[in-house]
Amino acid sequence: MKSVDTVINAKWVIPVEPDDRILEQHSVVINAGKITAILPSEKCTQQYQARETMDLADHALIPGLVNTHTHTAMSLFRGMSDDLPLMTWLNDHIWPAEMKWVSGEFVRDGAELAIAEMLQSGTTCFCDMYFFPEDVAAAARKAHIRAAIGLIIIDFPSAYAQDAAEYISKGLKLHDELRNEDLLTTVFAPHAPYTVSDEPLKRICILAEELDIQIIMHVHETGHEVDEAEQKTGIRPLARLLALDLLTPRLAAVHMTMLNDEEIDLVAETGVHVVHCPESNLKLASGFCQVEKLRQKKINVTLGTDGAASNNDLDMLSEMRTAALLAKGVAGDATAMPAHEALRMATINGARALGLEHKIGSIEVGKDADLVAINLAKTATTPVYEAVSQIVYAASRDQVSHCWVAGKLLLNNGNLTTLDESALCAKANKWRDVIKQADSGG
16 A cells, blocks of 8 residues: 555546546545546555545546636726726726726735635636736745746836836846746736837847746737737737747737637747637627637637636636637537537646646646546536536536645635635725725715
8 A cells, every 4th residue: 555645536537638538436646746646446445545535426526727817916806897898998997096006915915815716716727917926926825826927017107117127127036036936937928019019028038038938918809909000000919929029839829809810820830829718808898719710720729717807707617618608609610619628728728828738737647736626416517427518518616626736725625725715805895995985085
């Protein structure tokens, strides 16, 4: 009998890699934060003695979900300015609110609230893009969640930095501070082509190669963005990024709702990843990402929630369902985006876009034990003919019972183990009261 840290016995183990496999009555063995074995539960009891055994007789065990794009601190703006078009929402509401309220304390409180919500809905890794990224890192470290911390770059001043050079300087400092962290990595996060000029983008391109890190950026989010770029420069934003040598496998382009066929071919040729945020795009009426066309070209498409201010939740299970249904509607093809592919987008594809596919995104021996258990013995997911279909098309986030990151249990029977939910909600409500009072002139 081999002694190990944890054994999880599940009704279904869904490894994602290799694709389309569902292992019934299997166990996942964890030791020192790593997956050391995957085998039938009957054999597991004969071979392993665990310090902790988790029997999940009604559950599916999946890789932890990867939220490839969000703005965690914006959870404190949730519901503040709804039902508005993107540029009105940004220019007249969100950017003024950020100038007035965003600080290190605001970001840390908002990030902790968002992390709690993400863990409760099965997300074990997220990629953030926001001001005061060191405070997002601190919140992630406290919760023990995995995160790719976006090193924000934008041309105009904020409470965090005055110009692109200062954003980059602060980002490099944070990258250096986090380089030995096990769960925290960094990515360059230039906001968008219309907010970052050529010289900073050129420098980011060089630095990303030198530091061997990824780049994430809003690209072709709306028709307005593309039309304005053509009027000002004579070319579309993607063509500009190509001229700046940014179109490489290092780039994860977020939204990409405004692509023509030639641009889809260009994305395929250059290896750019696409981060699809279906619910945020629908809410802001930003357009439709041509997901099925991208898939047919073998482009790596991942999923993100965007921020809670424009979604209004951080629920990756809901995002999978919306992505699958929307892809079918946009393509006019019921076979587009099958359930297994939606799960891949939310797991291994996201890990690949963040350069983490060697560590997470699938249940494989040698990878970190980032895992999520979903209880399918509920009325909404009974009977189970095919577990992945039930997860994508029927399950809700209140069925997420357990989450592990690097073998550490962060959600136990729906209860957070590293964060105080009541305290987080109290802080969020305090921020709301302060903001509402100021806005009302009180």
